[in-house]
Amino acid sequence: MAKRPRTRTFDIASYVGVHASRNEHYSPQLAHGDYTIAWICALPLELAASRAMLDELHLLLPNLDHDDNVYVLGRIYQHNVVMACLGQYGANNAAIVATNLKRSFPNIRATLMVGIGGGSPSQADLFLGDVIVGTRVMQYDMGKMIAGGLFQETADAKTPALLLNSAVSALRSKHGPDRSSSRMTSLIRSRLPNILRPSHPDHLFQASYEHHLLGALICIGYDLEKLQPRGVRFSDEPRIHYGVIASGNRVMKDGKARDEIAQRLSALCFEMEAAGMMDNLQCLPIRGICDYSDSQSEEE
Incomplete structure (x- = not known):
């Protein structure tokens, strides 16, 4: 996955534009109990893109006491949706954000955890930009050290709730065997016309190939013979x-x-938040592949 900053000093509300502007129409203010779908992102850029998927924006509601989450409210089709962005990365903070969201919006029935992930190309024909819908989540670094210095995983697989699993099954049958997403791509292009697919080559290197930096930041180039x-x-x-x-x-x-x-x-991608979310909300993780979880991952 792409390297993430260690500190979070930015103003999420300003970054994603959660406050009303002159060029946007907002519906009348609803109540906290009117929202049934939660959409959570880790990165502010992810939330900014997610905001564009709303069919309608809603006026903000006052936060409850001790809830420091920043929310974006709106509607997709007939569903009232509350969007939130994590203040820090990782499973622990994801759990805190999920807990506060659930307390402030008591009628949430399902949660989408949407963002980027690092692909695992050995398990599927993955390319950058592909989308992984998580039917199970495994926390691979939870376990104990046993004799011989070996690490033994103790985490159990976590699965989305029946409601979300049923929706995923319907989605799979609708897309068919080609698994294409042309309709969604067209929607994204219409609502985010300035977002273009990167022009750089989609290179996948051998797993054993390590990309070395000169010092801490300067890239000395890639060995294309290791593709x-x-x-x-x-x-x-x-x-x-x-x-x-x-x-x-x-x-x-x-x-x-x-x-x-x-x-x-049998994992298709790697990420950092879903495990902390699954125990607190009825969560379905969805990840767009931004790199291949190797030393060639972009630093930006």
Whole structure:
């Protein structure tokens, strides 16, 4: 996954524009109990993009005491949706945000955890921009040290609630075997016209290849002879994959470790928040692949 900053000093509300502007129409203010769907992001940029998916924006509601979350309120189709952004990264903070959201919006029936993740290309025909819908979440770094210095995982698989699993099953049957997302891509392009697919090559390197930096920041280039052979995808349309998401408290940037854990768990991607969310809300994690969880991951 992409490297994330260690401190969070930005103003989330200003970044995503949660306050009304002259060019936007807001519906009359609703009540906390009117919202039934939660949409949570880790990065402010993710929340800004998610905000554009709303069919209608709602006026903000006052936060309850001791709830420091920043919310975006609106409607998608017939559903009233509350969006929130994490103040810090990781499972622990995700759990805090989820707890406060659930307390402030008591009628939430389902939660989407939407953002980026690091892909595990050994488990599927993954390309950058593809989308992973998590049917199970495994916290791969929870366990204990046993004899011989070996690490034994103790975490159980966490699955979305029946309501969300049923919705995922319906979605899978609707998309069919090609798993394309052309309709959603068209919607995103219409609402975010300035968002373009990056022009740089989608390179996947061998898991054993380590990209070294000169000092701490300067890239000395890639060895293209270490590229991993794979099939060609002729369409730029992202594909949707369904399966296990591996969640941990550290960014995965090691190709060998990625493949070992992915093979053991059948994981399609790595991220840092879903495990902390699953115990507090009826959560469905959805991740867009931004890198391949190796040392070539972009630093921006």
